[in-house]
Amino acid sequence: MNFTEREIKELLISIVALALMFSGFNFEILPLTIVVIVFIFASHEIIGHKYFAQRYDCSAEYRMSTMGILFGLIMAALPMGFVFAAPGAVWISPFSKNKFAFTVNHITHREYGIISAAGPIVNIAIGGIFALLNFYLPMQILGMIASFSFYIAMFNMIPFLGLDGEKVMKWSWKAWALIFAASLIGYATL
Numbered sequence: 001m002n003f004t005e006r007e008i009k010e011l012l013i014s015i016v017a018l019a020l021m022f023s024g025f026n027f028e029i030l031p032l033t034i035v036v037i038v039f040i041f042a043s044h045e046i047i048g049h050k051y052f053a054q055r056y057d058c059s060a061e062y063r064m065s066t067m068g069i070l071f072g073l074i075m076a077a078l079p080m081g082f083v084f085a086a087p088g089a090v091w092i093s094p095f096s097k098n099k100f101a102f103t104v105n106h107i108t109h110r111e112y113g114i115i116s117a118a119g120p121i122v123n124i125a126i127g128g129i130f131a132l133l134n135f136y137l138p139m140q141i142l143g144m145i146a147s148f149s150f151y152i153a154m155f156n157m158i159p160f161l162g163l164d165g166e167k168v169m170k171w172s173w174k175a176w177a178l179i180f181a182a183s184l185i186g187y188a189t190l
Contacts, residue, residue, distance in 0.1 A: 001046070001054065010064040014087035015041055017069045021076035021083045022148060036144050040152055043126060048119030049090035056115065057105045059095055064088035085155050086163065090119075113171025116164040120179050123153035127186045143190065150187035157183055 015037050023033040045062050053060035068086040075084040092115060094105045107115075127149035134142035157165035157180040169176040 007062050014064045043122050044119040048122040052115045052118040053092045056111050059093045060090050063091050116167035120153040120156050123149040124182050147190045153183035
């Protein structure tokens, strides 16, 4: 998997912004929150979306959304405490670079749906594993990882605003319902 300098910089900015949002601007727990967000967010974007897009021979690169970050920081600063976690997304292109030129690949609705579902599915898997670990070995960090993982999966499955849920629902409403239900149940049980 290849990363550009710009992509790494934008991933780091997004991670810090998400950590500020999820820590509630509490600088005492910010270092712990950064570790949790690196694990959860990077898994969602890189192992989920970027990896699967590249498996379908597409180029994929993370891009932050300045408006998404600003809106998220403002929402997190308000007394209601709602975290709007949309700092950016993996941009997928059917153009892939080979040794001498570019190749244009065809991506189906199903493949695009799978790429979109991959991020939330990774978060659900992480949430489930860490919820079980936390059940048998209760620790704050294990509970945080489980809770944030399910939250990010659930939030991303909202079927509008270009989020993963909208793309998955266009492909298969049954897949959307299953993924959304799993993330909702996981989050509600913690």
